Amino acid sequence: PRAHSYTKYNTWSEIESWISSIASSNPSLISKQVIGQTYEGRSMHLLKLGKSSGSAKPAVFIDCGIHAREWISPAFCQWYVKEALEKYGSDSEMTNLLNTMDVYVLPVFNVDGYVYSHTTDRMWRKTRSRLSGTSCRGTDPNRNFDAGWCTIGASSNPCSETFCGKTPESEIEAKNVADFIRSNKSTIKAYITVHSYSQLLLFPYSYSYGLAADHSELMSVAKGASSALTSLYGTRYTYGPGASTIYPAAGGSDDWAYDLGVKYSYTFELRDTGYYGFLLPESQIKPTCEETMLAVNYITSYVLKNL
Numbered sequence: 001p002r003a004h005s006y007t008k009y010n011t012w013s014e015i016e017s018w019i020s021s022i023a024s025s026n027p028s029l030i031s032k033q034v035i036g037q038t039y040e041g042r043s044m045h046l047l048k049l050g051k052s053s054g055s056a057k058p059a060v061f062i063d064c065g066i067h068a069r070e071w072i073s074p075a076f077c078q079w080y081v082k083e084a085l086e087k088y089g090s091d092s093e094m095t096n097l098l099n100t101m102d103v104y105v106l107p108v109f110n111v112d113g114y115v116y117s118h119t120t121d122r123m124w125r126k127t128r129s130r131l132s133g134t135s136c137r138g139t140d141p142n143r144n145f146d147a148g149w150c151t152i153g154a155s156s157n158p159c160s161e162t163f164c165g166k167t168p169e170s171e172i173e174a175k176n177v178a179d180f181i182r183s184n185k186s187t188i189k190a191y192i193t194v195h196s197y198s199q200l201l202l203f204p205y206s207y208s209y210g211l212a213a214d215h216s217e218l219m220s221v222a223k224g225a226s227s228a229l230t231s232l233y234g235t236r237y238t239y240g241p242g243a244s245t246i247y248p249a250a251g252g253s254d255d256w257a258y259d260l261g262v263k264y265s266y267t268f269e270l271r272d273t274g275y276y277g278f279l280l281p282e283s284q285i286k287p288t289c290e291e292t293m294l295a296v297n298y299i300t301s302y303v304l305k306n307l
């Protein structure tokens with residue numbers, strides 16, 4: 001069988017065995033937990049990075065793979081874990097971060113969809129839930145959160161790629177993540193959700209054109225993060241509130257986390273701008289992940305400084 005590689009789009013079974021081995025590789029720095037099952041009964045594995053300490057530490061939550069076809073996203077979460085463990089002890093920023101904070105990483109949010117995009121339909125986006133009254137499958141998990149749910153930029157047609165679901169958190173995957181964040185909301189200071197493609201760094205709101213209370217701060221952090229990203233290979237990002245920067249879209253995880261009180265809430269749209277789109281070649285995994293590390297590190301060190 002194929003081996004796991006950080007510069008390959010790994011299958012779910014490769015990722016699942018990687019999760020087990022990486023979690024047991026360094027028990028003082030990383031641990032794993034299951035936050036629930038997917039619709040088709042797969043486990044949602046959450047990794048927890050950080051120097052183990054008796055008391056609850058402030059935390060960052062990063063998820064990848066909300067949308068099945070966006071394969072560069074789970075590749076980044078795997079890359080982030082590798083870099084964090086590698087750099088701990090040598091890089092002062094990462095060492096300070098993991099000594100003071102915990103970083104939760106959900107390598108693949110929409111596991112059923114990810115598997116389906118590997119086996120059956122490369123362009124699949126949604127979950128794989130069955131819906132009553134139609135043969136169409138799946139809900140868009142990024143329209144299924146309880147944030148302006150189904151008001152704009154989402155569809156109530158189950159056959160739509162942006163179907164918002166029967167109710168908020170109808171998708172077990174979304175409910176598992178929302179439950180985890182709700183039960184840890186006193187410690188979670190930042191939420192970062194990774195998608196592709198378009199090269200954007202977005203923040204609330206997408207469910208309204210109204211500006212977030214923390215708009216100017218979120219904007220300045222986004223500016224710094226995207227400049228850090230650009231500094232490596234010149235990759236250019238656009239940044240701003242979701243509604244005006246990409247399109248209005250209600251029910252998103254970022255808007256939901258922000259309204260729950262997680263101030264630093266960001267959505268990344270990674271490479272590229274459409275030449276390859278979702279079919280980004282594996283040769284671009286390393287450069288994409290390295291430049292994105294700079295942006296994520298910028299955000300986490302800003303959060304650390306402002307605890």
Ligand SMILES: NCCCCC[C@@H](C[SeH])C(=O)O
Binds near residue numbers: 197
């Ligand atoms: N919460 C919405 C953030 C902006 C839209 C993000 C994209 C990622 Se593919 C989408 O969910 O359509």
Ligand SMILES: [Zn+2]
Binds near residue numbers: 066196
């Ligand atoms: Zn997406």
Ligand SMILES: [Zn+2]
Binds near residue numbers: 195196197198269
């Ligand atoms: Zn996207």
Ligand SMILES: [Zn+2]
Binds near residue numbers: 290
């Ligand atoms: Zn690196």
